[in-house]
Amino acid sequence: MRLYNTLTRRQEEFAPAGDTVKMYVCGPNLYAPCHMGHAMSYIIFDVLRRYLEYRGYKVRHAQNFTDIEDKIITRSQALGITIDKLAEQYREQFFKDMDGLNIQRAHIYPVATEEIPGMITMIEGLIAKGHAYEVEGDVYFRVTSDDDYGELSGRSIDDLQAGARIEVDKRKEHPMDFALWKASKAGEPAWDSPWGPGRPGWHIECSVMSLKYLGETIDIHGGGQDLIFPHHENEKAQSESYTGVKPFVRFWVHNGLARLSDTEEKMTRSLGNLVSISESLAQHGADTLRLFILGSYYRSPLTYTAEALAAAKRGVERLRTAARAPSPEDGGAPLDAAPFRQRFVEVMEDDLNTAQAVAALFDLAREINRARDEGRAIKEAQAVLLELAGVLGLTLSEEERAIAAAPFIEALIAVRDELRQAKQFALADGIRSRLEALGVILEDSREGTVWKRKD
Numbered sequence: 486m487r488l489y490n491t492l493t494r495r496q497e498e499f500a501p502a503g504d505t506v507k508m509y510v511c512g513p514n515l516y517a518p519c520h521m522g523h524a525m526s527y528i529i530f531d532v533l534r535r536y537l538e539y540r541g542y543k544v545r546h547a548q549n550f551t552d553i554e555d556k557i558i559t560r561s562q563a564l565g566i567t568i569d570k571l572a573e574q575y576r577e578q579f580f581k582d583m584d585g586l587n588i589q590r591a592h593i594y595p596v597a598t599e600e601i602p603g604m605i606t607m608i609e610g611l612i613a614k615g616h617a618y619e620v621e622g623d624v625y626f627r628v629t630s631d632d633d634y635g636e637l638s639g640r641s642i643d644d645l646q647a648g649a650r651i652e653v654d655k656r657k658e659h660p661m662d663f664a665l666w667k668a669s670k671a672g673e674p675a676w677d678s679p680w681g682p683g684r685p686g687w688h689i690e691c692s693v694m695s696l697k698y699l700g701e702t703i704d705i706h707g708g709g710q711d712l713i714f715p716h717h718e719n720e721k722a723q724s725e726s727y728t729g730v731k732p733f734v735r736f737w738v739h740n741g742l743a744r745l746s747d748t749e750e751k752m753t754r755s756l757g758n759l760v761s762i763s764e765s766l767a768q769h770g771a772d773t774l775r776l777f778i779l780g781s782y783y784r785s786p787l788t789y790t791a792e793a794l795a796a797a798k799r800g801v802e803r804l805r806t807a808a809r810a811p812s813p814e815d816g817g818a819p820l821d822a823a824p825f826r827q828r829f830v831e832v833m834e835d836d837l838n839t840a841q842a843v844a845a846l847f848d849l850a851r852e853i854n855r856a857r858d859e860g861r862a863i864k865e866a867q868a869v870l871l872e873l874a875g876v877l878g879l880t881l882s883e884e885e886r887a888i889a890a891a892p893f894i895e896a897l898i899a900v901r902d903e904l905r906q907a908k909q910f911a912l913a914d915g916i917r918s919r920l921e922a923l924g925v926i927l928e929d930s931r932e933g934t935v936w937k938r939k940d
Contacts, residue, residue, distance in 0.1 A: 486540070486834045488705075489784060491713060491737040492637055496836050499704075499736060505543040507699040508534065509734075511691060511708040511716070512548040512594070515572040516560040519582055520759035521774075521789055522709070522743040522752035528775055529740045529783045529837075530707045531588040532877055536833050539876045547698045548591040549691055550576060553598050553684055558673055568674055572596075582762040587771045587878045595694040597685065601676050603693040604685045607727055608665045608678075616726040620656045622668030622681040628661045631722045637737060638714040645714065663719050665689050688719040692733075696724065706734040709742055710784075711751060741785045752789070760789060768892050769794055772801045772879050779839040779877055800847065805881040807850035808871050810857055812864040819862035822869035825849040829873050839877065846873060894925055898934050901927075 487496040501507070510530045513519055534544050551557070552572035561571045583590065608624055611617035616630045628634045628642060635641050646661050653660070664686035669675035675682035695703055708717065717737065724733040742751035745760070752759045765774055777797035781787055825845055832841035849870050853863050874881055897916055904913040917927050920936070928935050 486537075487836055488736055488738060489836050490735075491739050492732070492734070494639065497736070501542065501704045502702060502735060505545050506537055506705065507703040508544055508546045508705040508707065509691070509695045509699055509703050510546070510548045510591070510706075511712055512550050513575070513579055514551040514554055514556060515575040515579070516554070516557040518575065518578055518761045518763065520743075520752055520761050521765055522759065524582075524586060524762050524765070524774060525743045525778050525787055526707070526709050526740050527583065527588050528586060528778050528878065529839075530738075532779065532839060533705070533707070533738070533837055534589065535876050535878060536837065540830075545699060546589075546591040547593045547595065547694065549694050550579075550594055550596045551687070551690065552576075552596055553674060554687055562672070569598075578763070582766070585766045585771060586762065586774065587880060589878075593698050595698060597690040600690060600693050600697070601685060603697055604689045605666075605678050607689065607693050607696075607723070610727050611665065611723060614726065616723070617665055618658065619666075619680050622666075622683055623656070623664060624666035624680055625657055625662040626665055626719065626723055626726075627658060628663070628722065629659055631726055633725070633731075634661075634722050635718065637718045637721050640714075645718075649715070663688060663715065665723070688716055689723065691716075691720050692724040692727070695733075696728070701728045701730040702732060703734055705736045705738055707738045707740075709751075710739045711742060713737075713739055740783050741787060743787045743789055745789055769798060770801075772805075772881065773798045775878050776801050776804075776843065780843050782840055783837055800843075801879070801881070804846060804850050804870070804874060804879070805883075807853040808867050808874070808881045809883070810853075810863070810867075812862055812867065813857065813860045814862070817859065817861040819864075820852060820856040820866040822849055822852075822866040825852075826869055826873060829876075833876075842873070842877065846870065846877075849873075894920065894936055898927065898936065902934065 486499045488499045489495070490497050508530070510527070513523060534546055537544050550572070553568060557568050557571060561568045564571065580590075608617060611626065612619065612624065615627070617624055617626050635645055638645065642659075642661055649661070651660055665688075666678060666680055666685060667683050668680070669682040669684065673684070675684060695706070706717065706720075721733050725731050744752050769777075773794060774797075777794055778787060780797065780800075825848065829842050829845045832838040832845065835841075849866065853866050853870065856863050856866070871881060897920065901913045901916040904910075904916070920927060925936050928937070
């Protein structure tokens with residue numbers, strides 16, 4: 486398998502350094518609901534893990550939760566609740582969203598505030614080695630102490646400084662030096678440290694967590710392209726400076742960013758130009774969202790449009806119909822799906838080319854439909870289609886179809902209620918009959934109308 490490595494800027498042959506693939510994926514900042522930009526990243530790395538496991542690798546997957554950071558503090562103060570309560574609320578929503586998207590859970594989810602003793606130990610080690618310094622209760626990483634700083638983003642310190650939006654702080658030795666520990670401010674959460682009460686900087690948590698749960702060198706570190714600098718650049722610098730072991734990460738893998746239109750910036754909570762995962766799931770269902778995302782190259786930008794989602798929904802239905810159609814009992818040679826499996830593997834080996842993998846599924850679905858029309862057995866080919874769809878996290882289930890159809894059914898029920906109130910009973914009964922023909926049963930009561938699928 487070949488993967489594009491951001492560090493070397495080329496595709497490289499991938500194999501784990503040991504018996505297990507050690508994979509770390511940056512998780513959410515728990516101050517607001519996750520959006521479709523998060524979904525894009527987490528679905529891509531879910532498929533990478535699924536494919537590695539499909540090919541026989543063991544994978545150890547860690548994903549962090551950031552529950553102490555400037556935006557969390559600001560949000561909790563605005564709501565008048567503790568950071569713990571705010572973080573727990575959005576952690577629960579995160580798991581609900583991930584389960585809804587059919588994303589496998591990581592093996593471990595370390596939480597920033599539970600790893601602060603390890604962060605303090607690492608910061609002390611960086612100070613002792615001359616890579617960090619303390620100023621008035623703050624501790625900064627000394628970027629000039631790392632000869633490789635800027636290697637991941639492919640730019641020199643001067644270039645990075647010229648392009649960065651940094652606050653002037655005359656206490657720092659260099660403008661690009663970044664915070665490892667922040668002295669406490671009035672009204673903010675704080676923990677005791679050798680430098681006085683304070684809290685960790687953002688970047689230190691991932692270094693500490695990956696070191697603790699995956700070791701000094703990991704195989705894959707994943708995240709969006711917006712994390713390359715400063716977050717991942719800083720992670721790399723502090724981790725390698727602390728352990729003295731290089732590389733900290735063998736393969737840096739970054740996905741493209743989601744946006745609402747070709748003219749907009751990336752989808753982000755701070756800009757407000759986003760669609761939440763829960764909203765998207767309610768409207769479209771997991772299979773549609775996954776097919777929409779996986780139908781494009783993972784390193785390219787993804788534009789969230791109604792037209793693209795409608796096309797993905799139609800595509801899911803084509804795959805589902807082929808996978809679930811009854812197979813003729815007898816009648817000619819069964820369809821051989823082996824070439825489609827081989828093609829699927831070949832394109833997935835080529836830098837996780839899910840777009841071509843999806844194309845292979847559609848070609849197999851077309852051949853299944855053709856063979857069925859010819860009266861040939863298709864059960865084995867259908868099993869292969871479901872197998873390969875599963876590698877992409879697609880269920881192609883009837884339950885998924887019901888989820889995707891739910892908003893439209895609810896809208897028809899609302900129209901029917903209005904017709905009944907207007908005494909347009911014939912039209913209202915027509916809606917009921919049409920839904921029943923599609924396998925949806927309406928049940929009226931004093932509390933309103935509910936629907937269910939025929940058994």
